[in-house]
Amino acid sequence: MAKKSETDETALQHLLLDWFTRQRRDLPWRRTQDPYAIWVSEIMLQQTRVAAVLEPYRTFLERFPTVQALASAEEAAVLAAWSGLGYYRRARMLHRAAQQICSSGNGRIPLSHAALLELPGIGRYTAAAIASIAYGEPVAAVDGNVERVLLRLRGWGSEDPVLHAQHLRRVQQEAARLLQPASPGDWNQAMMELGATVCLPRAPRCEACPWMAGCATRGEHDAVRRPPMRTEIRNYRWQTRLSDGVEQLLLIQRSQAQTVMPGMWELPPVPDTPGKPDELDKPDEQNKPILKLRHAIMQVNYRIAILRGEGPAPADGRWVTAEEAATMALTGLARKVMRRLGWLPTGSRGPSSGNRP
Numbered sequence: 001m002a003k004k005s006e007t008d009e010t011a012l013q014h015l016l017l018d019w020f021t022r023q024r025r026d027l028p029w030r031r032t033q034d035p036y037a038i039w040v041s042e043i044m045l046q047q048t049r050v051a052a053v054l055e056p057y058r059t060f061l062e063r064f065p066t067v068q069a070l071a072s073a074e075e076a077a078v079l080a081a082w083s084g085l086g087y088y089r090r091a092r093m094l095h096r097a098a099q100q101i102c103s104s105g106n107g108r109i110p111l112s113h114a115a116l117l118e119l120p121g122i123g124r125y126t127a128a129a130i131a132s133i134a135y136g137e138p139v140a141a142v143d144g145n146v147e148r149v150l151l152r153l154r155g156w157g158s159e160d161p162v163l164h165a166q167h168l169r170r171v172q173q174e175a176a177r178l179l180q181p182a183s184p185g186d187w188n189q190a191m192m193e194l195g196a197t198v199c200l201p202r203a204p205r206c207e208a209c210p211w212m213a214g215c216a217t218r219g220e221h222d223a224v225r226r227p228p229m230r231t232e233i234r235n236y237r238w239q240t241r242l243s244d245g246v247e248q249l250l251l252i253q254r255s256q257a258q259t260v261m262p263g264m265w266e267l268p269p270v271p272d273t274p275g276k277p278d279e280l281d282k283p284d285e286q287n288k289p290i291l292k293l294r295h296a297i298m299q300v301n302y303r304i305a306i307l308r309g310e311g312p313a314p315a316d317g318r319w320v321t322a323e324e325a326a327t328m329a330l331t332g333l334a335r336k337v338m339r340r341l342g343w344l345p346t347g348s349r350g351p352s353s354g355n356r357p
């Protein structure tokens, strides 16, 4: 006779997989077994919402349909195709890993979780997701969504920083214990889907959860505390000119020594940025912003003012047309401002997506 924990486990597996079969969202990376396409989707989905990934995923794969195409591309072209997704280190690592596969291997993506971990930018979660979905390797993928589901399901306390390593080990072990070895790819996706659509961070929809009957907390659980966002102010200059009847915009390139977004193109920052958020609401009349917007990166909420600029271009500046800008590795903020000011069409993303009409 099976022990109780085994029957619990089997019941949980059936309930979740049945639910996933009925409720799974039809997403493009779920219609393929191609490890390269799954890998690209997993990297894009890190810290980015599904809705924001759909269009970039399509255009990125159009532009770089194979690992060989990605490996042979210039880094600037890869960053341009990534523009708007943010966290550009992910694109650099993806590119580097593709080059490693094509230069040191036979151009084939490694076939196991352990071998995938050798590639730059692929951590434990991503390797597990690719190996289980593309190759059916029975290894549990634990991201923030899965961690939250397991904490609530088992009624374990929120993360205690002192016990961090111990905590992660416990969650990882539980994920491995519950994993359905006959269909690990579906299992991992079902766990992620449950966390992303039902066991939501602030208000879990327990009434829609297949595990409600066996859940230890049913939503009565502290979410893991995140550090509060802080607010910073940034001003940028919007300066255009006409050259042979064509409008050009002044951009500058961030230095390669910058830790964030090195080498990418942005609007020239205005050094005299006011120090308090309230000051943006009371601009002096002569320097009134032509656009104000918010832009969040990691734990910082930026309040941005775009001011009309004039005068000579800085040494690292470059005048570009809208057609040229559309093919450049722009920061997400620069692209957002250009779209809001009608300088780039909404939805433009890199060289393959068309230019300003």
Ligand code: SF4
Pocket (backbone or CB within 6 Å): 149, 152, 153, 198, 199, 200, 204, 205, 206, 209, 210, 211, 212, 213, 215, 216, 217, 218, 219, 220
């Ligand atoms: S019952 Fe509620 S809290 Fe428990 S796993 Fe399901 S959604 Fe999460």
